[in-house]
Amino acid sequence: MSTATTAENTQEKVNYLNVARGIKSWLFTMDHKRIGILYLFSVMAMFLFGGILALSIRLELLSPGADMMTADTYNQVFTLHGAIMIFLFIIPSVPAILGNFALPIQIGAKDVAFPRLNLASWYVYIAGAALAIYAIIAGSVDTGWTFYTPYSTQASGAVITMVLAVFILGFSSIFTGINFIATIHKLRAPGMTWYKMPLFVWGLYATGIIQVLATPVLGITLVLLILERAFGIGIFDPAMGGDPVLFQHFFWFYSHPAVYIMILPGMGVISELISTFSHRKIFGYKAIAYSSVAIAFLSFGVWGHHMFVSGQSQYATLIFSFLTFLVAIPSGVKMFNWVSTMYKGSLTFETPMLFTLTFFFTFAIGGLTGIFLGATATDVHLTDTYFIVAHFHYVMMGGTIMAFFGGLYYWWPKIWGRMYNEAWGQISALLVFLGFNLTFFPQFIAGTQGMPRRYFLYPDKYQMLNVVSTTGSWILALGLVVMAVVLIHAMKWGRKAGKNPWGALTLEWMIDSPPPPHNFEETPKIEHGPYDHDKVLVKPDKYSGEA
């Protein structure tokens, strides 16, 4: 190595990580990339917390009797597990971490439209998280994460504090949504037409639409719940002429679309990964883009399927069943497009691709079992059994979180400028795949056999399935620990990454890893589409050549 290059190497380039140092430079940053990192650490801390709660639930269910906690504690633990995983982990995970980091770069912008609002959304998130944790100390909550009335208005515990925390978190979600929509509309680089936007951006756009349309409805529902609990206004209390089922209608009017707030960005991630690792132009770009928007709009018409057994009219049930089936169409369109992209592609199986394949497998199971639940006859049998638990874990964890993990591995070299260890990454992916399926597949069987959800004790005949499930949960946990070690190790000690380790064509791979403070030295020129692997060949450079 010549002396000239050595000198160049020792003088590190200015990037967003080293441009300023110290805790203040992080807490007051307006850089979307740094805000993404702030979210990364805070959201992952919540994931760790929620995960520990999950393990303790599984441990309790290892045997039919009461082993390590009381029934009350058990109720609190599954409530907290649900509330934390939904409101503090899955909803912000992909948009707030990966979206914040990648979206502006992918459309050739220097930042999001409202950097200050972006930072504010993180502080609001922290405030909501702090309040949620305070609620645990101040008496905890055992209502289930859905806060169904009338129980939630009467139960003891810190329900108001927890509901207030969720209300505040809603603002964080709305701020992010507003920011992304405005950014996508107004800050695209010249030449970045709507149909040249990466599909991840389309996914986040559709997500933004749901975030701003659905979250306020949850907000007002929660406000009324607080008023009901604090002042007894009677809106949900049947004894006072109110209607508890109305709460469910309003709650699910948000919370069903919220399921798509979780999955759409994940689908966006998958679209990126599938094209990159198939080294092939994505099949049916427009179909994938439009199906995201279609899912966003359909998501508002299906909330009633959560209430097939709530006593709503059979006509309502019929209509909701039909509308629910409709969502399968755009989801199917995506699935077929992804599979067609792989067809005749030259696939490579780096870690992000392994998570993508896991996503296909688990999300397909999650989607197909959704049809069991959308059909009213089978739903009546399966409602409130472990089948439901298995189904939504397959959709949320098997869908969103697998995509999120794939995305983390995919963008990790870009975020930190260092490569992770590929072999260990693959091992973590396999462990997660095995552990996940071992944990949740037996729950489908237990559910069809009639094991109810949320129960603390169960008859002996379900024990075998629960033992398998709990064993799976430990393999899953091991996989996640390995993943954490691989990623954390890469942050500091990984080999220096090149600009474009995967040979991808979206804009973030055209700039340095880690990116410079303002993303682009000059406004980028859009010379090709995000997936034109048939026209452009970029040589992947995993390592920047330095040891």
Place this chain on the structure above:
Amino acid sequence: MSHGGDRPAFLQHHFSDAEQQRESAKLGMWIFLLTEILLFGGLFGFYVFFRAWNPEMFINAHEHLNRVLGGINTVVLIVSSLTIALAIRSIQLNEKKKTMWFLATTILLAVVFLVIKYFEYEHKFHLGQLPGQFYTYTGIEGTNPHIFFSVYFAMTGLHGLHVIFGILAIGWVLWRTKKGEFSAEYHTPVEMVGLYWHLVDIIWIFLFPLLYLIG
């Protein structure tokens, strides 16, 4: 970043020109206002359900709201929307003094609104026309008249909070106008606060007939 000397101070680094910055702010604000409408939309939904379930009680109960005070408040808010629009016009013409006067008048009208609202609330507290379990009034026929007041206080209460927040926001742009931060060239925050204030006005224009007038 140095982009040459022609970048005005108010232009943030990630926008390429003032137009783009203004358009982004506008779009963001409109989406935010949409979320506000949906927030109230939930309450309108509740109103619809409870009215459908108890049509007669709603008719009987609404007679107990003071239409005159509600009407005056409607006029007050409409005028305040006019004054804030005039404030925006003034700053576009670089008339700083006038802008401040119009903004101050808007705040004054907002306070008038709240004072009138206070007397309305006070009267209802006195009579026991309160939401839910606190309802003690006996003069309204029909089932569960307390529900009407639950809806009334929830809707007007949330609206009142928006008025208070509006006063703070208008005060904030008034202060910035005084410091000379705005001009014909840059006055986006004044416009945005104006949009917000119009929304507060419009929501009241829906609340007033729904609660006070429809029999």
